[in-house]
Amino acid sequence: MAEKKGTLVRGLTIVTVFTLITGAMVGMAWATLTNTLFAYAGPAVLLSAIIAAFFCVLIGLCYAELCAAMPFAGGEYYYTKRSMGNFASFLTGWFLIIAYSSMIPGEVIIFSKVASTLMPQSWLAPGATFLGYQFPPVAMIIVGVAAAVFFGTINYIGIKLSAIVQLVFTVFLFIGMIIYIFGSLPQVNLANITGHFFDKGIGGMFMMVPIAILAFMGFDIVTKTAEEIKSPIEKVVWLIPLSVVFVLFFYFGVFFVSAGVVPYTEIASSTLEVPIEIVAAKTLGGAGFYIIIIAGLMGLITTLNGFLIGSSRLMYGMAKDGVLPRAFSYIHPKFSTPSFGIVVLTVVGILGAFFQVLFTLFVVASAAILLAYILVCVSLLILRKKEPKMKRPYRLRAPKIVASLAIFGAVLAFLFSVYIIVGDQENRAVGSALFFGMTVVGLVYYFFVVRKRGIRAKT
Secondary structure (H helix, E strand, O other), X not given: OOOOOOOOOOOEOHHHHHHHHHHHHOOOHHHHOHHHHHHHHHHHHHHHHHHHHHHHHHHHHHHHHHHHXXXXXXXXXXXXHHHHOHHHHHHHHXXXXXXXXXXXXXXXXXXXXXXXXXOXXXXXXXXXXXXXXXXXXXXXXXXXXXXXXXXXXXXXXXXHHHHHHHHHHHHHHHHHHHHHHHHHHHHOOHHHHHXXXXXXXXXXXXXXXXXXXXXXXXXXXXHHOHHHEOOOHHHHOOHHHHHHHHHHHHHHHHHHHHHHHOOHHHHHOOOOOOOOHHHHHHHHOHHHHHHHHHHHXXXXXXXXXXXXXXXXXXXXXXXXXXXXXXXXXXXXXXXXXXXXXXXXXXXXXXXXXXXXXXXXXXXXXXXXXXXXXXXXXXXXXXXXXXXXXXXXXXXXXXXXXXXXXXXXXXXXXXXXXXXXXXXXXXXHHHHHHHHHHHHHHHHHHHHHHHHHHOOOOOO
16 A cells, blocks of 8 residues: 555564664674773673663563554654653653764764774874864764765665665674674683673672663664554564664673683773774784774664664654644655654764764763653553553563563663763763753743643544
Protein backbone atom coordinates (compact mmCIF):
# COMPACT_ATOMS: atom_id res chain seq x y z
CA MET A 1 0.00 0.00 0.00
CA ALA A 2 1.37 3.41 -0.96
CA GLU A 3 2.33 5.78 1.82
CA LYS A 4 0.30 8.97 2.23
CA LYS A 5 2.10 12.21 1.48
CA GLY A 6 2.95 14.16 4.59
CA THR A 7 3.54 11.03 6.67
CA LEU A 8 6.59 9.05 7.68
CA VAL A 9 7.50 6.09 5.44
CA ARG A 10 7.90 2.53 6.74
CA GLY A 11 11.36 1.96 5.39
CA LEU A 12 13.09 0.08 8.25
CA THR A 13 13.47 -3.71 8.37
CA ILE A 14 14.50 -5.80 11.39
CA VAL A 15 18.09 -5.88 10.09
CA THR A 16 18.33 -2.13 9.52
CA VAL A 17 16.68 -1.40 12.88
CA PHE A 18 19.31 -3.58 14.58
CA THR A 19 22.21 -1.86 12.82
CA LEU A 20 20.61 1.52 13.45
CA ILE A 21 20.52 1.04 17.23
CA THR A 22 23.80 -0.86 17.64
CA GLY A 23 25.61 1.60 15.39
CA ALA A 24 24.12 4.49 17.38
CA MET A 25 25.39 2.95 20.64
CA VAL A 26 28.98 2.39 19.59
CA GLY A 27 30.69 5.64 18.73
CA MET A 28 34.39 5.92 19.47
CA ALA A 29 34.45 6.31 23.25
CA TRP A 30 35.77 2.74 23.44
CA ALA A 31 38.96 4.01 21.75
CA THR A 32 39.24 7.68 22.78
CA LEU A 33 38.07 7.63 26.41
CA THR A 34 39.80 4.43 27.52
CA ASN A 35 42.46 6.45 29.34
CA THR A 36 39.79 8.30 31.35
CA LEU A 37 37.90 5.09 32.15
CA PHE A 38 41.07 3.34 33.32
CA ALA A 39 42.20 6.42 35.27
CA TYR A 40 39.00 6.35 37.33
CA ALA A 41 38.23 2.62 37.51
CA GLY A 42 41.30 0.68 36.37
CA PRO A 43 40.56 -2.82 35.03
CA ALA A 44 37.37 -2.80 37.13
CA VAL A 45 35.81 -0.82 34.28
CA LEU A 46 34.95 -4.31 33.02
CA LEU A 47 32.48 -4.55 35.91
CA SER A 48 31.28 -0.99 35.24
CA ALA A 49 30.32 -2.07 31.72
CA ILE A 50 28.54 -5.22 32.94
CA ILE A 51 26.58 -3.31 35.62
CA ALA A 52 25.63 -0.62 33.11
CA ALA A 53 24.51 -3.27 30.59
CA PHE A 54 22.45 -5.07 33.26
CA PHE A 55 20.52 -1.93 34.11
CA CYS A 56 20.19 -0.96 30.45
CA VAL A 57 18.65 -4.37 29.68
CA LEU A 58 16.10 -3.81 32.46
CA ILE A 59 15.37 -0.29 31.21
CA GLY A 60 15.19 -1.65 27.67
CA LEU A 61 12.60 -4.26 28.67
CA CYS A 62 10.41 -1.47 30.07
CA TYR A 63 10.85 0.36 26.77
CA ALA A 64 9.91 -2.80 24.86
CA GLU A 65 6.49 -3.14 26.51
CA LEU A 66 5.64 0.54 26.15
CA CYS A 67 6.88 0.76 22.56
CA ALA A 68 4.82 -2.26 21.52
CA ALA A 69 1.74 -0.72 23.14
CA MET A 70 2.32 2.81 21.76
CA PRO A 71 4.35 2.59 18.53
CA PHE A 72 4.44 6.34 17.88
CA ALA A 73 7.28 8.57 16.70
CA GLY A 74 8.24 10.47 19.81
CA GLY A 75 8.37 7.31 21.92
CA GLU A 76 9.00 8.21 25.56
CA TYR A 77 7.08 11.47 25.27
CA TYR A 78 3.85 9.54 24.69
CA TYR A 79 4.49 6.89 27.35
CA THR A 80 4.89 9.48 30.09
CA LYS A 81 1.99 11.56 28.79
CA ARG A 82 -0.42 8.65 29.02
CA SER A 83 0.79 7.67 32.48
CA MET A 84 1.56 10.97 34.21
CA GLY A 85 0.13 13.76 32.08
CA ASN A 86 1.39 16.71 30.10
CA PHE A 87 4.04 18.14 32.42
CA ALA A 88 5.86 14.85 32.97
CA SER A 89 5.76 14.07 29.26
CA PHE A 90 7.14 17.48 28.38
CA LEU A 91 9.99 17.06 30.86
CA THR A 92 10.79 13.62 29.44
CA GLY A 93 10.82 14.89 25.88
CA TRP A 94 12.80 17.98 26.81
CA PHE A 95 15.49 15.97 28.62
CA LEU A 96 15.77 13.63 25.65
CA ILE A 97 16.13 16.57 23.27
CA ILE A 98 18.91 17.89 25.52
CA ALA A 99 20.58 14.47 25.55
CA TYR A 100 20.40 13.79 21.82
CA SER A 101 21.18 17.34 20.77
CA SER A 102 24.15 17.37 23.15
CA MET A 103 25.58 14.23 21.60
CA ILE A 104 25.51 15.52 18.03
CA PRO A 105 28.12 18.33 18.36
CA GLY A 106 30.20 16.03 20.58
CA GLU A 107 30.36 13.41 17.86
CA VAL A 108 31.36 16.04 15.29
CA ILE A 109 34.12 17.30 17.59
CA ILE A 110 35.55 13.82 18.14
CA PHE A 111 35.26 13.04 14.42
CA SER A 112 37.32 16.08 13.47
CA LYS A 113 39.90 15.37 16.19
CA VAL A 114 40.33 11.74 15.17
CA ALA A 115 40.42 12.61 11.48
CA SER A 116 43.17 15.12 12.26
CA THR A 117 45.47 12.23 13.21
CA LEU A 118 45.50 11.30 9.52
CA MET A 119 46.34 14.84 8.36
CA PRO A 120 49.79 16.29 7.66
CA GLN A 121 51.04 18.41 10.57
CA SER A 122 51.16 21.45 8.28
CA TRP A 123 47.35 21.37 8.07
CA LEU A 124 46.95 21.70 11.83
CA ALA A 125 48.20 25.22 12.45
CA PRO A 126 46.22 26.91 15.28
CA GLY A 127 42.98 28.50 14.18
CA ALA A 128 41.99 32.15 14.43
CA THR A 129 41.33 33.82 17.78
CA PHE A 130 38.19 35.90 18.35
CA LEU A 131 37.27 37.58 21.65
CA GLY A 132 39.72 35.36 23.47
CA TYR A 133 38.43 32.11 21.96
CA GLN A 134 40.78 30.14 19.72
CA PHE A 135 39.07 28.21 16.99
CA PRO A 136 40.31 24.76 15.92
CA PRO A 137 42.58 24.43 12.88
CA VAL A 138 40.80 25.23 9.62
CA ALA A 139 41.24 21.67 8.33
CA MET A 140 39.48 20.26 11.41
CA ILE A 141 36.62 22.73 11.02
CA ILE A 142 36.18 21.75 7.37
CA VAL A 143 36.12 18.03 8.23
CA GLY A 144 33.61 18.56 11.06
CA VAL A 145 31.30 20.73 8.95
CA ALA A 146 31.50 18.23 6.08
CA ALA A 147 30.53 15.33 8.38
CA ALA A 148 27.55 17.22 9.83
CA VAL A 149 26.33 18.42 6.43
CA PHE A 150 26.80 15.04 4.76
CA PHE A 151 24.74 13.13 7.32
CA GLY A 152 22.22 15.92 7.59
CA THR A 153 21.73 15.57 3.84
CA ILE A 154 21.49 11.76 4.01
CA ASN A 155 18.81 12.04 6.70
CA TYR A 156 17.00 14.76 4.79
CA ILE A 157 16.74 12.57 1.67
CA GLY A 158 15.03 9.65 3.41
CA ILE A 159 14.97 6.97 6.09
CA LYS A 160 15.72 4.18 3.61
CA LEU A 161 18.95 5.79 2.47
CA SER A 162 19.90 6.59 6.08
CA ALA A 163 19.29 2.97 7.06
CA ILE A 164 21.41 1.60 4.20
CA VAL A 165 24.28 3.96 5.01
CA GLN A 166 24.00 2.98 8.68
CA LEU A 167 24.10 -0.73 7.80
CA VAL A 168 27.27 -0.40 5.71
CA PHE A 169 29.21 1.71 8.21
CA THR A 170 28.07 -0.41 11.18
CA VAL A 171 29.41 -3.56 9.53
CA PHE A 172 32.81 -1.89 9.02
CA LEU A 173 32.76 -0.63 12.62
CA PHE A 174 32.27 -4.07 14.15
CA ILE A 175 34.72 -5.74 11.75
CA GLY A 176 37.38 -3.28 12.93
CA MET A 177 36.59 -3.95 16.59
CA ILE A 178 36.69 -7.73 16.00
CA ILE A 179 40.14 -7.43 14.40
CA TYR A 180 41.38 -5.39 17.37
CA ILE A 181 39.92 -7.74 20.00
CA PHE A 182 40.87 -11.09 18.52
CA GLY A 183 44.15 -9.82 17.11
CA SER A 184 45.18 -8.67 20.60
CA LEU A 185 43.77 -11.60 22.58
CA PRO A 186 46.83 -13.91 22.20
CA GLN A 187 49.05 -11.30 23.88
CA VAL A 188 46.84 -10.73 26.93
CA ASN A 189 48.63 -11.19 30.26
CA LEU A 190 45.92 -11.96 32.83
CA ALA A 191 48.19 -10.77 35.64
CA ASN A 192 47.81 -7.23 34.28
CA ILE A 193 44.09 -7.50 35.02
CA THR A 194 43.73 -9.77 38.06
CA GLY A 195 46.66 -8.25 39.94
CA HIS A 196 45.35 -4.69 39.67
CA PHE A 197 41.60 -5.14 39.27
CA PHE A 198 40.50 -2.89 42.13
CA ASP A 199 43.47 -0.52 42.20
CA LYS A 200 41.06 2.42 41.95
CA GLY A 201 38.61 1.05 44.50
CA ILE A 202 34.92 0.24 44.35
CA GLY A 203 34.06 3.93 44.17
CA GLY A 204 35.95 4.40 40.93
CA MET A 205 34.19 1.43 39.40
CA PHE A 206 30.73 2.78 40.31
CA MET A 207 31.65 6.29 39.20
CA MET A 208 32.13 4.97 35.67
CA VAL A 209 28.72 3.23 35.55
CA PRO A 210 26.80 6.36 34.38
CA ILE A 211 29.45 6.96 31.71
CA ALA A 212 29.09 3.32 30.65
CA ILE A 213 25.30 3.71 30.56
CA LEU A 214 25.82 6.67 28.25
CA ALA A 215 27.91 4.35 26.06
CA PHE A 216 24.78 2.17 25.63
CA MET A 217 22.65 5.19 24.78
CA GLY A 218 20.94 4.54 21.47
CA PHE A 219 18.82 1.45 22.16
CA ASP A 220 15.88 3.80 22.66
CA ILE A 221 16.05 4.99 19.03
CA VAL A 222 13.76 2.11 18.06
CA THR A 223 10.94 3.74 20.04
CA LYS A 224 11.29 6.99 18.12
CA THR A 225 11.29 5.31 14.72
CA ALA A 226 8.34 3.00 15.47
CA GLU A 227 6.18 4.60 12.77
CA GLU A 228 8.85 3.82 10.16
CA ILE A 229 9.32 0.10 10.88
CA LYS A 230 7.87 -2.47 8.46
CA SER A 231 7.94 -5.54 10.74
CA PRO A 232 5.40 -6.25 13.52
CA ILE A 233 6.39 -4.10 16.47
CA GLU A 234 6.12 -6.95 19.01
CA LYS A 235 8.96 -8.70 17.19
CA VAL A 236 11.11 -5.63 16.75
CA VAL A 237 11.10 -4.58 20.43
CA TRP A 238 13.12 -7.69 21.30
CA LEU A 239 16.02 -5.99 19.53
CA ILE A 240 16.23 -3.48 22.40
CA PRO A 241 17.64 -5.81 25.12
CA LEU A 242 19.39 -7.93 22.49
CA SER A 243 21.30 -4.92 21.17
CA VAL A 244 22.56 -4.04 24.66
CA VAL A 245 23.96 -7.56 25.16
CA PHE A 246 25.47 -7.53 21.67
CA VAL A 247 27.26 -4.22 22.26
CA LEU A 248 28.43 -5.32 25.73
CA PHE A 249 30.40 -8.14 24.09
CA PHE A 250 32.40 -5.60 22.07
CA TYR A 251 32.94 -3.13 24.91
CA PHE A 252 34.03 -5.89 27.27
CA GLY A 253 36.38 -7.30 24.64
CA VAL A 254 38.04 -3.94 23.98
CA PHE A 255 38.51 -3.15 27.68
CA PHE A 256 39.73 -6.69 28.43
CA VAL A 257 42.46 -6.79 25.80
CA SER A 258 43.43 -3.16 26.41
CA ALA A 259 44.02 -3.78 30.13
CA GLY A 260 45.56 -7.19 29.50
CA VAL A 261 48.15 -6.49 26.81
CA VAL A 262 49.82 -3.57 28.64
CA PRO A 263 49.51 -2.35 32.26
CA TYR A 264 46.36 -0.21 32.44
CA THR A 265 48.42 2.67 33.86
CA GLU A 266 50.14 3.10 30.48
CA ILE A 267 46.78 3.77 28.85
CA ALA A 268 45.46 5.81 31.80
CA SER A 269 48.43 8.19 31.56
CA SER A 270 48.33 8.45 27.76
CA THR A 271 47.73 11.86 26.21
CA LEU A 272 47.13 10.44 22.72
CA GLU A 273 43.84 11.20 20.96
CA VAL A 274 43.36 7.42 20.69
CA PRO A 275 45.03 5.89 23.78
CA ILE A 276 44.54 2.25 22.77
CA GLU A 277 46.81 2.74 19.77
CA ILE A 278 49.53 1.72 22.27
CA VAL A 279 47.96 -1.73 22.35
CA ALA A 280 47.14 -1.83 18.63
CA ALA A 281 50.74 -1.05 17.70
CA LYS A 282 51.99 -3.88 19.90
CA THR A 283 49.53 -6.53 18.73
CA LEU A 284 48.70 -5.55 15.14
CA GLY A 285 51.85 -3.76 14.07
CA GLY A 286 51.83 -0.72 11.82
CA ALA A 287 48.35 -1.49 10.54
CA GLY A 288 46.90 -1.39 14.07
CA PHE A 289 46.67 2.39 14.22
CA TYR A 290 44.75 2.60 10.95
CA ILE A 291 42.40 -0.24 11.92
CA ILE A 292 41.49 1.58 15.13
CA ILE A 293 41.12 4.96 13.43
CA ILE A 294 38.96 3.64 10.58
CA ALA A 295 36.74 1.60 12.93
CA GLY A 296 36.43 4.61 15.23
CA LEU A 297 35.47 6.95 12.42
CA MET A 298 32.85 4.43 11.32
CA GLY A 299 31.48 4.43 14.87
CA LEU A 300 31.32 8.21 15.00
CA ILE A 301 29.47 8.21 11.69
CA THR A 302 26.90 5.64 12.82
CA THR A 303 26.36 7.42 16.14
CA LEU A 304 25.90 10.80 14.49
CA ASN A 305 23.49 9.29 11.95
CA GLY A 306 21.52 7.45 14.66
CA PHE A 307 21.12 10.50 16.88
CA LEU A 308 20.04 12.65 13.93
CA ILE A 309 17.32 10.11 13.15
CA GLY A 310 16.19 9.64 16.75
CA SER A 311 16.20 13.29 17.76
CA SER A 312 14.40 14.52 14.65
CA ARG A 313 11.62 11.93 15.17
CA LEU A 314 11.28 12.88 18.83
CA MET A 315 10.91 16.54 17.86
CA TYR A 316 8.43 15.54 15.16
CA GLY A 317 6.27 13.63 17.64
CA MET A 318 6.29 16.46 20.18
CA ALA A 319 5.53 19.09 17.52
CA LYS A 320 2.70 16.99 16.15
CA ASP A 321 1.25 17.01 19.66
CA GLY A 322 1.48 20.79 19.83
CA VAL A 323 4.36 21.00 22.31
CA LEU A 324 7.17 22.16 20.02
CA PRO A 325 6.78 24.71 17.21
CA ARG A 326 4.70 23.40 14.31
CA ALA A 327 7.66 23.55 11.91
CA PHE A 328 9.21 20.48 13.57
CA SER A 329 6.18 18.39 12.54
CA TYR A 330 6.60 19.27 8.85
CA ILE A 331 7.14 16.19 6.66
CA HIS A 332 8.91 16.76 3.37
CA PRO A 333 6.43 15.94 0.56
CA LYS A 334 9.03 14.14 -1.55
CA PHE A 335 11.39 12.52 0.99
CA SER A 336 8.86 11.86 3.81
CA THR A 337 11.28 13.03 6.50
CA PRO A 338 10.92 15.62 9.31
CA SER A 339 13.13 17.93 7.29
CA PHE A 340 12.99 21.06 9.47
CA GLY A 341 14.18 19.18 12.56
CA ILE A 342 16.98 17.57 10.57
CA VAL A 343 18.16 20.98 9.34
CA VAL A 344 18.19 22.39 12.89
CA LEU A 345 20.14 19.41 14.23
CA THR A 346 22.60 19.66 11.34
CA VAL A 347 23.26 23.28 12.32
CA VAL A 348 23.85 22.13 15.92
CA GLY A 349 26.38 19.62 14.60
CA ILE A 350 28.11 22.33 12.56
CA LEU A 351 28.49 24.43 15.71
CA GLY A 352 30.50 21.57 17.20
CA ALA A 353 33.03 21.91 14.39
CA PHE A 354 33.68 25.54 15.40
CA PHE A 355 33.26 25.40 19.19
CA GLN A 356 35.01 22.41 20.72
CA VAL A 357 34.05 23.58 24.21
CA LEU A 358 30.67 21.98 23.42
CA PHE A 359 32.37 18.63 24.08
CA THR A 360 31.41 19.13 27.75
CA LEU A 361 27.83 18.46 26.69
CA PHE A 362 28.62 14.73 26.75
CA VAL A 363 28.28 14.89 30.53
CA VAL A 364 25.04 16.85 30.16
CA ALA A 365 23.70 14.08 27.91
CA SER A 366 24.43 11.47 30.59
CA ALA A 367 22.38 13.28 33.26
CA ALA A 368 19.54 14.13 30.86
CA ILE A 369 19.12 10.63 29.40
CA LEU A 370 19.10 9.05 32.87
CA LEU A 371 16.27 11.32 34.01
CA ALA A 372 14.27 10.29 30.94
CA TYR A 373 14.96 6.59 31.65
CA ILE A 374 13.67 7.00 35.21
CA LEU A 375 10.44 8.63 34.06
CA VAL A 376 9.83 5.91 31.42
CA CYS A 377 10.25 3.08 33.95
CA VAL A 378 7.94 4.84 36.38
CA SER A 379 5.42 5.15 33.53
CA LEU A 380 5.38 1.40 33.04
CA LEU A 381 4.49 0.83 36.71
CA ILE A 382 1.77 3.48 36.63
CA LEU A 383 0.19 2.17 33.43
CA ARG A 384 0.15 -1.41 34.71
CA LYS A 385 -1.99 -0.20 37.61
CA LYS A 386 -3.88 2.60 35.83
CA GLU A 387 -4.70 0.69 32.61
CA PRO A 388 -4.46 -3.06 33.32
CA LYS A 389 -6.51 -3.88 30.19
CA MET A 390 -4.40 -1.76 27.88
CA LYS A 391 -3.44 -3.64 24.72
CA ARG A 392 0.14 -4.82 25.13
CA PRO A 393 1.48 -6.86 22.17
CA TYR A 394 4.54 -7.54 24.31
CA ARG A 395 4.05 -7.97 28.07
CA LEU A 396 6.99 -7.78 30.43
CA ARG A 397 7.15 -10.55 33.03
CA ALA A 398 7.57 -9.49 36.68
CA PRO A 399 7.12 -5.81 35.74
CA LYS A 400 7.32 -4.54 39.33
CA ILE A 401 10.67 -6.22 39.96
CA VAL A 402 12.17 -5.30 36.57
CA ALA A 403 10.99 -1.68 36.60
CA SER A 404 11.94 -1.13 40.25
CA LEU A 405 15.46 -2.44 39.68
CA ALA A 406 15.75 -0.35 36.53
CA ILE A 407 14.69 2.78 38.43
CA PHE A 408 17.13 1.98 41.25
CA GLY A 409 20.04 1.65 38.83
CA ALA A 410 19.09 4.75 36.85
CA VAL A 411 18.70 6.88 40.01
CA LEU A 412 22.11 5.81 41.33
CA ALA A 413 23.70 6.42 37.96
CA PHE A 414 22.04 9.86 37.79
CA LEU A 415 23.42 10.81 41.21
CA PHE A 416 26.90 9.77 40.08
CA SER A 417 26.52 11.72 36.85
CA VAL A 418 25.52 14.86 38.79
CA TYR A 419 28.55 14.32 41.05
CA ILE A 420 30.78 14.14 37.99
CA ILE A 421 29.31 17.41 36.65
CA VAL A 422 29.58 19.25 39.96
CA GLY A 423 32.70 17.55 41.29
CA ASP A 424 35.19 18.95 38.75
CA GLN A 425 34.31 22.62 38.52
CA GLU A 426 37.34 23.66 36.51
CA ASN A 427 36.63 21.33 33.59
CA ARG A 428 32.87 20.82 33.94
CA ALA A 429 31.59 24.32 34.75
CA VAL A 430 30.35 24.90 31.20
CA GLY A 431 28.60 21.53 31.05
CA SER A 432 26.94 22.06 34.44
CA ALA A 433 25.75 25.55 33.54
CA LEU A 434 24.39 24.38 30.19
CA PHE A 435 22.53 21.42 31.73
CA PHE A 436 20.79 23.45 34.42
CA GLY A 437 20.34 26.39 32.07
CA MET A 438 18.61 24.26 29.43
CA THR A 439 16.41 22.74 32.14
CA VAL A 440 15.31 26.20 33.26
CA VAL A 441 14.68 27.24 29.64
CA GLY A 442 12.48 24.16 29.23
CA LEU A 443 10.47 24.95 32.35
CA VAL A 444 9.96 28.55 31.30
CA TYR A 445 8.92 27.44 27.82
CA TYR A 446 6.43 24.94 29.23
CA PHE A 447 4.72 27.28 31.71
CA PHE A 448 4.65 30.38 29.53
CA VAL A 449 4.13 28.86 26.07
CA VAL A 450 2.96 25.24 26.10
CA ARG A 451 0.33 25.55 28.84
CA LYS A 452 -1.19 28.61 27.20
CA ARG A 453 -1.21 26.98 23.79
CA GLY A 454 -2.71 23.69 24.96
CA ILE A 455 -1.64 20.20 23.95
CA ARG A 456 -3.38 18.07 21.39
CA ALA A 457 -4.25 14.48 22.21
CA LYS A 458 -2.60 11.65 20.34
CA THR A 459 -5.06 9.63 18.28
